[in-house]
Amino acid sequence: MTKIEKIVLSYSGGLDTSIILKWLQETYGCEVVTFTADLGQGEELKPARTKAEMSGVKDIRIVDLREEFVRDFVFPMLRANALYEGQYLLGSSIARPLIAKHLVGIAREVSADAVAHGATGKGNDQLRFELAVNALDPSIKVIAPWRQWNIRSRMQLLEYAEKHHIPVPSDKRGEAPFSIDANLLHTSTEGKILENPAEVAPDHVCQRTVDPVDAPDTPEIITIGFESGDPVSVNGKAMTPVALLTELNRLGSRHGVGRLDLVENRFIGMKSRGIYETPGGTILLAAHRGIESITLDRAAAHLKDEIMPRYAELIYNGFWFAPERDMLQALIDHSQAFVSGEVTLRLYKGSASVISRASPCSLYSADLVTFEESAITFDHHDAEGFIRLNGLRLRSLAARNGR
Numbered sequence: 001m002t003k004i005e006k007i008v009l010s011y012s013g014g015l016d017t018s019i020i021l022k023w024l025q026e027t028y029g030c031e032v033v034t035f036t037a038d039l040g041q042g043e044e045l046k047p048a049r050t051k052a053e054m055s056g057v058k059d060i061r062i063v064d065l066r067e068e069f070v071r072d073f074v075f076p077m078l079r080a081n082a083l084y085e086g087q088y089l090l091g092s093s094i095a096r097p098l099i100a101k102h103l104v105g106i107a108r109e110v111s112a113d114a115v116a117h118g119a120t121g122k123g124n125d126q127l128r129f130e131l132a133v134n135a136l137d138p139s140i141k142v143i144a145p146w147r148q149w150n151i152r153s154r155m156q157l158l159e160y161a162e163k164h165h166i167p168v169p170s171d172k173r174g175e176a177p178f179s180i181d182a183n184l185l186h187t188s189t190e191g192k193i194l195e196n197p198a199e200v201a202p203d204h205v206c207q208r209t210v211d212p213v214d215a216p217d218t219p220e221i222i223t224i225g226f227e228s229g230d231p232v233s234v235n236g237k238a239m240t241p242v243a244l245l246t247e248l249n250r251l252g253s254r255h256g257v258g259r260l261d262l263v264e265n266r267f268i269g270m271k272s273r274g275i276y277e278t279p280g281g282t283i284l285l286a287a288h289r290g291i292e293s294i295t296l297d298r299a300a301a302h303l304k305d306e307i308m309p310r311y312a313e314l315i316y317n318g319f320w321f322a323p324e325r326d327m328l329q330a331l332i333d334h335s336q337a338f339v340s341g342e343v344t345l346r347l348y349k350g351s352a353s354v355i356s357r358a359s360p361c362s363l364y365s366a367d368l369v370t371f372e373e374s375a376i377t378f379d380h381h382d383a384e385g386f387i388r389l390n391g392l393r394l395r396s397l398a399a400r401n402g403r
Contacts (some may be wrong), residue, residue, distance in 0.1 A: 002083055002141065004028045004030050004143075005030050005031075005112075006031045006032075006033065006111065006112040006113055007024055007028060007030060007031070007032045007033070007108060007112060007113070007114045007115065007143060008019055008032075008033045008034075008035055008103055008104055008106050008107045008110065008114075008115045008116070008207065009024060009033070009034050009035065009115070009116045009117075010035055010037070010115070010116065010117045010118065011034035011035060011036050011048065011052065012036065012048065012118070013036060013045070013047050013048030013049075013051045015116045015157075015166075015168060015169065016118045016157075017168050018167075019053055019157060019160055019161055019166055019377050020116065020118050020145045021034065021052070021055050021057070022055060022108040022147055022160075022164050022166060023149060023160075024116055024145070025055070025056070025144065025145070027149075027309070028143075030289065031058070031059070031171070032057060032061050032073045032116075033059040033060075033061065033106065033110055033112065034046045034052045034057050034058070034059075034061065035061045035063070035102060036060075036061065036062045036063070036064050037063055037099045037100070037102060038062060038063060038064045038066060039065055039066060039069050039095055039099075039183035039184055040066050040182075040183050040184025040242070040246075041067070041079060041182040041183050041184075042182060044101055045270065046153070048060075048062060049062060051167075055077055055166075058372050059110065060187060061128025065098060065099075066096065066166060066184055066242045067187075067240065067241060067242050067319050068099055069095065069183070069184060070185075070241035070242050070244075070245050071097075071241045072183060073094050073095070073097065073098050073320075073339065073360045074094060074184075074185055074241075074245070074281070075230050075231075075241060076313060076329060076332075077090060077094050077149055078231075078284055078285065078288055078316070078332070078341075079229045079230070079256075079288070079327075079333060079335075079336050080302070080304070080307075080308055080311045080312070080328070081305075081308055081344055082290075082308060082311055082312040082315060083285075083290055083309075083312055084200075084263070084264065084312045084313065084315070085262075085264055085265065086262060086309075087200065087260060087262055088260065088262055088276065088316075089186065089276070089278045089279055089285065090097070090261075090312060090316060091181075091185040091187075091188060091276065091281065091313050092124075092125070092181050092183075092186070092188055093128060093181065093286060093316045094185065094320075095183050095319075096125055096128035096129055096132065096318065096320075097128065097320035097321060097353045098122040098155055099129070100115075100128070100129050100132030100133055100136065101131075101132065102132070102134060103104065103117075103130075103220055104133055104136045104137050105138060107137070107140050108137065110143075112140070113140070113141055114140060114141035114142065115133060115140055115142055115146070116142070116143040116145065117129045117142070117143075117144060118132075118145070118146070118324075120146040120147065121144070121145065121146055121147045121279075122264070122266075122268065122270065122278075123268070124266050124267055124316065124317070124318070125269065125371065126144055126147075127267055127317060127318040127320075128318035128320075129142070129296065130142045130144070130315075130318075131311055131318040131319060131321070131322075132318065132320060132321050134207065136321060136323035148187075153300075158313045159315055167213050170368065172382065177190050177191070177192070178190065178191050178205065178356045179191045179196070180207075182208075182237070183244065184242065184245055184249070185245070185278060185280070185281050186208075186276055186278040187207055187263075187276070187277045188207045188274050188275070188276050188277075188279060189205050189207075189274060189275045189276075190272065190273070190274045190275075191207075191213065191386045194273050194274065194275060195273065197263050197273045201261055201275050202349045205275050206259060206277055207277070208249070208258075208276050208277040208279060209252065209253045209256050209257065209258060209259055209261070209279055210253065210254065211255050211256055212255075212256030212259070212349045212350030212351075213256075213349075214256070215254065215255045215270070215349050216255065219346045220254075220255060220267050220348070220360065221234065221249065221282075221329070221344060221345070221346055221347075221349035221355070221384060222234060222251060222344070222345055222347060223235055223343065223344045223345075224248075224283070224284070224287045224342065224343050225341070225342050226288070226291045226339060226340055226341060226342070226343070227239075227340045228336050228337060228338075228339060228340060229287075229288070229335075229336025229339040230336075231287065231335070232243055232244070233285055234247050234248065234251075237369050239291070245280045245281075245284075246280070247279030247280075248279065248283045248284060249279050249280040251279070251280075251283070251347060252279025252280055252282060252283050252347065252352065253279045254347075255280050255347040255348060255349065255350065255352075256349060257279045257283060257347055257349065257350055257351065257352050258276075258277055258278040258279035258280070258283070258352075259276070259284035260275070260276040260277075260278070260398060261273075261275055262274055262275075262276060266315065266379070267317040267318070273314050279304070279401075280306075280350055281344065283347070283352045284347060286352045286353070286354055287343040287345055287352075288343075289351050289354075290340075290343040290345075290354035290357045291339055291340070291341050291343050291356065291357055291359060292304075292339055292341060294341070294357050294358075294362045294363060294364045295338050295339045295340070295359050295361050295362060295363060296335065296338075296339065296363075297363065300312075300335050303362075304335055305333075307316050307331070307332075310328065311320075311328045311329075311332070312359075314328070320400055321381045338358065338359075338361035339361075340359060341357065341358050341359025341360065341361065341362070342357070342358050343356070343357045344357070345357040359375070375384075379394075384389065
């Protein structure tokens with residue numbers, strides 16, 4: 001085993017990373033620095049410092065990354081209208097490169113030889129963490145305990161915790177709990193009954209949104225303002241990125257917006273089922289497409305839709321820091337120069353529907369589309385030549401094929 005002098009661990013303070021922390025200290029006999037990223041996940045941040053101190057950690061980093069997360073990762077992704085496999089808003093995927101960026105930054109700051117994470121060998125997160133580290137600083141070693149240690153079952157994990165006096169919460173004993181990942185953009189839940197895609201997910205799985213059936217019977221109308229592709233206001237009130245997403249999460253949660261039961265294809269090769277809740281992100285996606293519908297040229301809009309699946313796949317697979325993602329981002333961002341204005345939506349029983357949109361940069365012309373007499377000269381006879389030229393190859397094919 002290569003001699004390691006210092007490790008920076010991506011540490012949530014949960015049972016798995018608490019066990020990993022002890023295992024790293026035992027296995028490598030070196031100092032471990034813990035890094036906990038505050039991405040808006042909530043209550044689990046509070047005990048992280050205490051648990052790390054109990055394990056003898058001297059250098060404990062808990063960093064508020066919420067603003068950077070939304071401004072520099074979520075918003076650029078939303079400019080692309082990114083959806084993995086046409087549905088998933090990439091809430092977990094987009095958080096990993098930010099965590100990896102700061103893992104590397106702290107490792108450089110404290111002269112650590114390695115970084116470590118708690119992702120398993122079956123999941124996508126190992127790829128997202130490690131490909132990001134490869135891109136940012138390939139000299140730093142990555143330690144993935146789930147691929148190295150001899151723990152192969154949940155029972156062995158709990159036995160290790162008991163042996164090393166690591167507190168095991170009562171809800172972690174017995175049957176394996178749901179696996180939950182949360183940040184300001186979303187909550188994802190996997191495991192237990194959800195591992196059978198034929199089973200209906202129980203109501204208590206969803207934590208961030210009310211059941212649409214129980215949502216208010218009265219719709220709520222909201223207006224979102226955009227500047228150059230990014231949301232900047234809600235109902236006329238200017239907001240920071242974090243405040244804006246927090247407010248939309250509150251509104252969406254109340255109306256049951258943003259629930260998704262998805263069987264997805266992991267990059268590593270298996271299918272998995274998860275329940276995702278992304279209330280604010282779902283509202284923003286609908287609103288952004290709404291403002292683009294009147295501000296983007298047809299060919300530009302269609303090109304964006306063509307590259308979107310590739311862009312989303314790069315994020316899902318862990319290639320945020322790859323040159324091709326940078327290239328696509330440059331194209332996407334260039335398209336957003338005139339994507340400014342306001343979109344009004346109706347939130348009702350799980351839906352976020354665009355009902356109006358307006359922009360000083362609009363390409364929409366009422367004079368062109370009206371069935372009434374138009375102030376803009378449009379010669380209907382021009383369409384005849386347009387159709388005839390576009391039909392030329394079809395007539396040639398028909399003649400050849402004897403139609």
